[in-house]
Amino acid sequence: MGAQLGDASAPARLAGPDEAIGRDELALATRNHGLPLEALRYDLSPPGLHYVLTHYDIPYVPDDTHWYLTLVGSVRSPLRLDLADLRAFPQVTTRVTLECAGNGRALLAPRPVSQPWLVEAVGTAEWTGVPLRLLLGEAGVEGGAVEVVFTGADHGVERGVEQDYQRALPLDVALGTEPEVLVAYAMNGAPLPPQHGRPLRLVVPGWYGMAQVKWLREVRVVDEPFTGFQQRVAYRIREQADEQGVPVTRIAPRALLIPPGFPDFMSRTRVVPPGHVTLDGRAWSGWAPVTRVEVSADGGRSWHEAELEPDGGHPWAWRRWRLGWTATPGEHELSARATDAEGHTQPLQQPWNRGGFANNLVQRVRVVCPDPDEVR
C-alpha cells in the first residue's frame, strides 16, 4: 500500500502529434479562465472577466485581520506587517495589463501539456498598494543581497516537488521605479477577490503572471540566486528538456481583436453582416510602449496600420486601436499584430519552446459574412 508523491505528479511532457486535449488539461481549463474576448471593450477588466491562473488551490481567507506579511533575510530590521500597517505606508495605484506566460500554449504544435490557453489569458486592472521599495527601505537591505524571494500561501505538488508557490526578482527590479513593484491590497478600488490573491499580492508591471505572487505572506532578501522550482525548473524557455534555459520575464507584445459581429455558440466563428465595421481591440508589451498595430483581413497577406490611442498616462496597460473595414459576403480571417518601441513584434510563425511560454503568435479570427438576405 506504499504511496509516493510521484503517484500524483507526473513529469512535464509534450502532446503526441494527434493527441487532443486530455482530461488533465480540461480540468485546468474548467477552473482557470481567460478574458472572454468581447470584454476587451472594458478599460479595466472586472473580477470574473480578468484571466485567472492558480497553480494549486485558492487559499481560503475569510478574515484577513490575522494575515501578516514578513520581510526577512538579509535585512537590518525584519518586519512583520498586518494590513493596517501596510495601509499606513504611501499608497500607489497603477493600471497594469497582466498576461499568463503560457498564453497561446494550446495552439502550439507540438503542444506542451499544461493549462491549455488559446489567446485569452490576459486582463487589465488598477492595483492599489505599497511600493515594494518602500518596504525594503524600511527593513534595510544588507550589502550582499542579490534577489528577493516572494512566498505565497498556495501549496501543492508539481512534477513531484511539494512546495509553496515561490518566485524571485533580481534586487534591482524589486527596488525599481520603472516599473515600480507593488504589494497590492486592492483591485479596481475594492479588496482583492480571493482568486486574485486576497488579501495581498505582488504586482510587477510588464512581467508575465508567474511573477505576480498571490496570497503573499513572505518577502525574503537573499544573498544567492534563488533555485526554487518555479524559478529554475518551470518558467524557463528551453527547446530541449536538458537545457538550463532562459528565464521568462517580461511580456512579449500582443494585439487582440474584439471579435466583431456575433458568435456561433459552438464554433465561436464570428458572423459579421455585410457593410462597414470598425475593427478594434487592445495591444500591449511589457518591454516598451506599443508603437504600431497592423491589421489583416485576408489571412495575413496584406496588413494595414491601425489608429492607436494614446496611453492616457498608463504606460503599463493595454492601448486601444481601431481600423475601419468593409465586410463583404464570404469567409475572412482577421489578425492584428503589435510592435513596440524596442522593435519587438509578433511573429507570423509560431515561436516554440517546451513550456509554451511567451508565445505571441498573431491571433486568427474566423469570420463568416453571410449574403445580405441571410441575417436579421
Next chain:
Amino acid sequence: MGAQLGDASAPARLAGPDEAIGRDELALATRNHGLPLEALRYDLSPPGLHYVLTHYDIPYVPDDTHWYLTLVGSVRSPLRLDLADLRAFPQVTTRVTLECAGNGRALLAPRPVSQPWLVEAVGTAEWTGVPLRLLLGEAGVEGGAVEVVFTGADHGVERGVEQDYQRALPLDVALGTEPEVLVAYAMNGAPLPPQHGRPLRLVVPGWYGMAQVKWLREVRVVDEPFTGFQQRVAYRIREQADEQGVPVTRIAPRALLIPPGFPDFMSRTRVVPPGHVTLDGRAWSGWAPVTRVEVSADGGRSWHEAELEPDGGHPWAWRRWRLGWTATPGEHELSARATDAEGHTQPLQQPWNRGGFANNLVQRVRVVCPDPDEVR
C-alpha cells in the same frame, strides 16, 4: 463567394469513441468557467468563483440608465420599466444555488459535443430583485395566457438559427411563490457583474441555469406554448435525435466534496497526509430539500451517512455536510451522494442523453495518501 449562417454553425453531434476534447470545446472551456471546487467553502460564491456559462457574447452595458424592461403580450397594461422603476417595487433577497444543465457532460460516454463541464458548473449567491409575480400583477395577465417568454440581449447563432437568447416558463411557475421567481438587479449585495446579467436577470430558484435569462430586456405573456430554439430544440432530454424529448426543468440532486489535502498542479490528484481528515462539502436539489448525504472512501463499495447542516432558512441553497475519515497510506477514491425528500438520488451509473443534461452521476475524487515521511 456566397456564404450562409450554416457555414459558421454546425448541427449538434456526439464525440466519437476515441475522440478527445476538440478546439471548439476548448474555446468554450477557456471563456466559461466553473467553481474551483475549493470555493465550495464559501456559503456565497464571489463573482469569478461562481460558475458562468454564456451562449453568445456578454453584452457590454457600461451605463444602465437607459436599460428598459418591457412587459408585453397578453397583459392589460403593458409596462416599460427602468432600473429606478424596478427598485420602487418591494425588494426580495433569496439565496439560490444555480447549476448548469450540462454539468458533468464531459464525463459522459459517448460525450455530447458542447461546453465540456466536469462537475464544477455550480455556484450560490444571494440575488436581490423584484418578485416577477408583482410585475405581472401590475401589468395584469389576460385570461388566455399559458406561458411567459423571457428575452435577453445576448445574440448569436446556434445550429444555424440566429436568435436572441429566449426561454419560457409556464404561467404558474412565473406567478408562483414556492419558488418565487425574481427579476434580479443585485448579486451578493452589489450590482450584477457583466457576466451574471448586468443590469437585470431572471432567477428561478431550483431550476437549471438555462431558465435564468440574463441581460433581461423583455417579458412577454403568451397564449400558446413557446416554440423557440432553446425551448423546443435545445434543453430537451432525448436519447434519439428525432425524439420530441422531455424539457429540462429542475436541478437533480448532487453532492460535491471540497477536495481534501492539496493538489498536484497537472493531474489535480489530491495529496492527503495520513491521519484524521474531516471530509466536507455541499449538497443541493431543485426538487426538494436534501435529506441525506452518503460518503464513500473506497470507490463506492461502502457508504457512510454524513452529518447534514440545517438549511439555515435558505431552502433553495446548497447545504453543508461533513464526515470524519482516517486517511491511510495508499490510493483512495472519494465520492459523495445526495438524496432529497422526494427520493431523487444520484446514480452510480451514468444517466445518458444526447444533450448531456441533468446528469448527476456521483463525483469521484482521486486521493493519494503518501507514506508519512514523504510529505512536509
